[in-house]
Amino acid sequence: MTEKKQRKKKVAFPHMGLIYVAWSAALRKVGLEPYIPPYTSKKTLSLGTKHSPEAICLPYKLILGNFIEALEGGTDYVAMITSPGICRLGEYGKCIQNALHDLGYDARYVELQLYDGIAGMYRFLKQITGKNRPLMFINAIITAIRKVFLVDDLETKLAYLRAREIRTGDAEKAFNKALKIVEAEDSLFGLRKAKKLAFAEMDKVKIDKDREVLYVDITGEIFLVCDPFSNQNIEKELGKMGVQVRKSLTVSSFLKDAIIPKIFRKGETHLQRANRLAKPYLMRDIGGDALECVSDVAYANERGIDGIIHISPFTCMPEIMSQNIFPAMRENCEIPILPLIMDEQTGKAGYLTRLEAFVDLMKRRKRKKIIEEKQLSSSVM
Ligand code: SF4
Structure with missing residues (x-):
């Protein structure tokens, strides 16, 4: 040859x-x-x-x-x-x-x-x-799907650790090691072991479990939500400020809706939830992730978390629509929303200032709520 x-x-x-x-x-x-x-x-x-x-x-x-x-x-x-x-x-x-x-x-x-x-x-x-090699292709597809879910689970763990780590940067270092373990394993059988090893690596990070942590969801256009370069590493920046971030849009949630057959799905998918919760404000899919974003605000509000950040690319038509729906949602949703629009001109300093101000607002709001709840319970007694 x-x-x-x-x-x-x-x-x-x-x-x-x-x-x-x-x-x-x-x-x-x-x-x-x-x-x-x-x-x-x-x-x-x-x-x-x-x-x-x-x-x-x-x-x-x-x-x-x-x-x-x-x-x-x-x-x-x-x-x-x-x-x-x-x-x-x-x-x-x-x-x-x-x-x-x-x-x-x-x-x-x-x-x-x-x-x-x-x-x-x-x-x-x-x-x-x-x-045309059916067995080989199905094996490759399942491996890719498993890796997507595993990486998303590790990212969720990273968000938890980042907000609580004792030494800044430890969680990220452990995550990078865990990611290498997953990257190196391509067999379906081996991935189970790799998962255990990867999580064991992350469990080594020393954290302060009692730290006062804020909980924030991130929604928006899926590319920007998932890509740290385009969202200027928002999860890392918020983690440093003591915020545990949950991405509302992930590749695994997208796969559940678009790829995974119904019989293998457990619970409500993101799109099903979007159709249920967005309805009072947006009646149909208008492209991109607008329907999901509107429902994500309602979902975050329902869970009583501290805030939600909506990230969208400049000129993204569906997200311009969803941002214009948020004010109408204020009647029913009291959750603070920070809309961020990104393009190639977005500077880091101004962006960080907005994040800091938002975190500050959420902190004060949370503390006020705790005081009010205490006063209410003592007046009832
Ligand atoms: S308009 Fe562009 S950025 Fe917005 S959802 Fe469509 S492809 Fe994505």
């Missing part, structure tokens, strides 16, 4: 938080070489911005930047996750393909239609490998 025939095809997906852990495992399992582009940086953003229409949303610019860096780094294929969508997401694929072509890249571009569920993933693997 010639050297060319032996070389594995390199495939790159764009970044969105830690999703690479899952897709790289699936590609390895079907005999391809995952090409993980350099993690999104200012360089990625400026490359994407330079070659994008000015008013297009931030995720598009970052994805284009990831693809340019991947192609410069020598990937053979770039793979795009698409959905029919009511918003611009439905057009992203064609636009990115044209942009890469205009820039002179000989890009082999493939699409993964996520809303087609397992069938869409199967079709994608068949197309990219040029083979």
